[in-house]
Amino acid sequence: xxxKLIRKWSRILHRDIGFFFIGTTLIYGISGIALNHMSDWxxxxxxxxxxxxxxxxxxxxxxxxxxxxxIVDNINYKHNYKQHYFPNKEQLxxxxxxxxxxxxxxxxxxxTTELLKRRPLIYESNYLHYNPNRFWTWFSDAFAAALILFAxxxxxxxxxxxxxxxxxxxYTLLGIxxxxxxxxxYL
Amino acid sequence: xxxxxxxLLALFVLSCNTxxxxxxxxxxxxxxxxxxxxxxxxxxxxxxxxxxxxxxxxHVCKHGGKKLLLVNNDAQVHxxxxxxxxxxLIGSEINLIGIxxxxxxxxxxxxxxxxDNMKSHSEGxxxxxxxxxxxxxxxxxxxxxxxxxxxxxxxxSLEYVSLxxxxxxxxxxxxxxxx
Numbered sequence: 001x002x003x004k005l006i007r008k009w010s011r012i013l014h015r016d017i018g019f020f021f022i023g024t025t026l027i028y029g030i031s032g033i034a035l036n037h038m039s040d041w042x043x044x045x046x047x048x049x050x051x052x053x054x055x056x057x058x059x060x061x062x063x064x065x066x067x068x069x070x071i072v073d074n075i076n077y078k079h080n081y082k083q084h085y086f087p088n089k090e091q092l093x094x095x096x097x098x099x100x101x102x103x104x105x106x107x108x109x110x111x112t113t114e115l116l117k118r119r120p121l122i123y124e125s126n127y128l129h130y131n132p133n134r135f136w137t138w139f140s141d142a143f144a145a146a147l148i149l150f151a152x153x154x155x156x157x158x159x160x161x162x163x164x165x166x167x168x169x170x171y172t173l174l175g176i177x178x179x180x181x182x183x184x185x186y187l
Numbered sequence: 188x189x190x191x192x193x194x195l196l197a198l199f200v201l202s203c204n205t206x207x208x209x210x211x212x213x214x215x216x217x218x219x220x221x222x223x224x225x226x227x228x229x230x231x232x233x234x235x236x237x238x239x240x241x242x243x244x245x246h247v248c249k250h251g252g253k254k255l256l257l258v259n260n261d262a263q264v265h266x267x268x269x270x271x272x273x274x275x276l277i278g279s280e281i282n283l284i285g286i287x288x289x290x291x292x293x294x295x296x297x298x299x300x301x302x303d304n305m306k307s308h309s310e311g312x313x314x315x316x317x318x319x320x321x322x323x324x325x326x327x328x329x330x331x332x333x334x335x336x337x338x339x340x341x342x343x344s345l346e347y348v349s350l351x352x353x354x355x356x357x358x359x360x361x362x363x364x365x366x
Contacts, residue, residue, distance in 0.1 A: 038250060082278040083243050086260045095278025130271055
C-alpha cells in the first residue's frame with residue numbers, strides 16, 4: 001500500500017514538475033553542449049573574417065578620429081564605429097558595435113575584419129546558463145532541486161522487470177559507474 | 188494578484204537600479220587614479236588598495252567572462268572579477284575602480300607553468316601555436332628575472348570593484364586622438 005502511494009506520487013511529481021521545467025531543461029541542455037566545446041568554437045557568436053587592403057597615405061599611428069572614420073567608411077562600417085586605439089606603431093584596432101572589430105596593419109594597409117553575429121537561441125541560453133542575477137540563481141537552484149527530485153522519483157516510477165529490480169537497475173548502475181570510472185582514471 | 192505582480196516587478200527593477208547607482212557613486216569617490224601607461228611602475232605603491240584607471244575594453248574572456256583586458260595606446264592592464272563582465276563592454280571606454288593585486292612569478296612558478304604547458308599540449312588541449320607561445324612567455328619571465336637581478340617577476344592586475352562606461356563621442360564631435 002505504502003509502495004503504491006510512493007509510486008503514485010513519484011509519477012505525479014516527475015510528470016508535473018517535468019512539464020514545468022521543460023523550457024529550463026532545454027536551456028541548460030543546449031547551452032551545456034555549446035559551452036562544453038568552447039575551445040572549438042565561439043558559443044555566443046558566429047564569426048566571419050574578411051580581408052581587404054586599404055590604399056591611403058594617411059595610415060599611421062598619429063591618425064585622427066576623422067581619418068579613422070574614413071577608413072571604417074571605406075569598408076562600409078562607419079555607422080557601426082565604436083572606438084579605436086593603436087596597440088603598437090604598426091597596428092590600428094577599430095571596435096565596432098556588437099563586438100566586431102577591424103585590425104589594420106598600417107605599413108601595408110591590410111585589414112582583417114572580424115564580424116560577430118549573435119547565435120540566436122544559443123546566445124540567450126548561454127546568458128542564462130552563466131547565472132546573470134539573483135532571481136535566476138533562485139530559479140536555477142529550484143531547477144537543480146527538481147533534477148534531484150527527478151532522479152529520486154525515477155527510482156520508484158516503474159515496477160517489475162523494467163523497474164529498479166530489472167533493466168532500470170542496470171541502467172542506474174551504469175550511470176553511476178561511468179563517472180566513478182572516469183574519476184579513478186583522471187582525478 | 189495583478190497588483191502583487193506589479194509590486195514585485197517594481198521592487199526587482201528598483202533593486203537593480205539601486206545597485207547600479209551605488210556602484211557609480213563609488214566610482215567617483217576613489218581618488219587614486221593611475222594612468223594606464225604608468226600602471227606597471229606605480230601599482231607597487233597601491234597593492235591591496237583601490238585605484239581608478241581609464242581605458243578601452245579590448246576583450247572579455249570568453250571562458251567565463253570574469254577577465255577583461257583594458258587597453259590604450261600606451262599600455263594594457265588585466266582585470267579580474269568574481270562577477271561576469273558583459274561582452275557588450277568590448278570597445279567601450281570605461282572608468283574602472285579595482286584593487287591592485289600582485290602576482291609573483293618565480294622559478295618554481297615557471298617550472299610549474301612548463302609542466303602544465305606540456306601536459307595540456309600532450310593531452311591535445313592546446314595547439315602547437317599556443318604551446319610555443321606559452322614556452323616563449325615562460326622564457327621571457329626568466330629573462331626578466333635575470334635582467335632585473337630579482338628572483339621573481341611582479342605581475343600587477345586589478346580586482347574589479349566597479350566601473351562606469353564613458354559615453355561614446357558622436358562622430359561629428361572632437362577630432363581627437365585616443366590618449
